[in-house]
Amino acid sequence: MRKFSRITSSPEIMGGKACIRGMRITVSMILNLIASGMAKEDIISEYPSLEVDDINECLKYAAFLAEEELYLT
Numbered sequence: 430m431r432k433f434s435r436i437t438s439s440p441e442i443m444g445g446k447a448c449i450r451g452m453r454i455t456v457s458m459i460l461n462l463i464a465s466g467m468a469k470e471d472i473i474s475e476y477p478s479l480e481v482d483d484i485n486e487c488l489k490y491a492a493f494l495a496e497e498e499l500y501l502t
Contacts, residue, residue, distance in 0.1 A: 435486040459487045
């Protein structure tokens, strides 16, 4: 499994959902903002504790989860 240094999960924070650096900002919320057309700069303006690298890692995390693998037998 690939390691994501900025993505954390703890049962005590947001019910164990994937969050950014232990904050109460979920990966899914950031992805929904991006999918709605919000620019990275605007997201950071709304959530000043975020960094561009946090948003980039959310996108990499989503790509990792959506990765398709073909296993031939």
